[in-house]
Amino acid sequence: MIKKTLLLIAISLITQHSWTQQNAAVxxxxxxxQAxxxxxxxxxxxxxxxxxSxxxxxxxxxxxFSSNADFSGSKVSVIFIPSISLEPRLYYNLRKRMDKGKNISENSGNFVALKLNYRPDWFTLSNVGNTSVADNIAIIPKWGIRRTFWxxxxxxxxxxxxxxxxxLKQYGYNENPGEVAVDLHIRIGYTF
Known part of the structure; x- marks a missing residue:
């Protein structure tokens, strides 16, 4: 009786471990x-x-940004710019999280990614008139975490x-300057 019980427990654990390893996926x-x-x-x-993913x-x-409003003093301004991104993500700890009984739903895990971001000069929303941005594209390797709750x-x-x-050709510059791009984000969101 004890041997049969131990055998059933062993089979159950092996089956569960095998199922866990096969289903630890995005x-x-x-x-x-997200905001x-x-x-x-x-x-x-x-x-x-x-x-x-x-x-x-x-x-x-x-x-x-800060603008000089009619040369009468500094004014703090806000601008919103359209942004389009493609980002392949490698979630590297899903199996480990699942084996520990942690949530991996909605891709809850740690990831490394390569973000390709395009900000076109289609329109801007700002509290200062006549604002625009130069078309720009960025490529940024990054690390992050994502967690789901409730x-x-x-x-x-x-x-x-x-x-x-x-x-910047639209602004009369022939050179296309580049710069270091930093991506730091803290976001909360809702998934469907």
């Missing part, structure tokens, strides 16, 4: 909205492989450093 597709200190975005993450994102990045609420933290290229 979600097939996750849609959601952060500097903007808000709609996104989709689609599974490419067991631990790899492709995040597509459309939103408005915000910026804060089933559909998420928070995400991430950081990365890369390169941003500006396209």
């Amino acid at each position: 979600e097939k597709s996750v849609y959601g909205f 952060g200190v500097l903007g808000f975005w709609a996104h989709n993450e689609s599974r490419l492989d067991k631990n790899i 492709l995040r597509t994102e459309l939103g408005l990045d915000a910026g804060i 089933n559909h609420l998420t928070y995400e933290l991430g950081a990365g450093v890369g390169y941003r290229k500006y396209y």
Whole structure:
């Protein structure tokens, strides 16, 4: 009787461990909205492989700047710029989280990513008239975490450093200067 019980427990554990390893994967597709200190975005993450997803994102990045209002003093201004991003993500700890009994739903895990971000000069929303931005594109390797709580609420933290290229011919410049691009984000969101 004891041998049969131990055998059943062993088979159960092996089956559960095998099932856990096979199903520790990113979600097939996750849609959601996120808001952060500097903007808000709609996104989709689609599974490419067991631990790899492709995040597509459309939103408005915000910026804060100081302007000289009619030369009478400094004025703090806010601008919102359209932003389009593609970001392959490798979630590297899903199996470990699942084995520890931690939540991996809605792609809750740690990830490394390569963000490709395009900010076009289509329009801007600002409290200062006649504002515009130069078209620019950035490529930024980054690291981040994503966690889900209360089933559909998420928070995400991430950081990365890369390169941003500006396209300034529309402003009469022939050179296309580039600069270091930093991506630091803290976001909360809702997934469907």
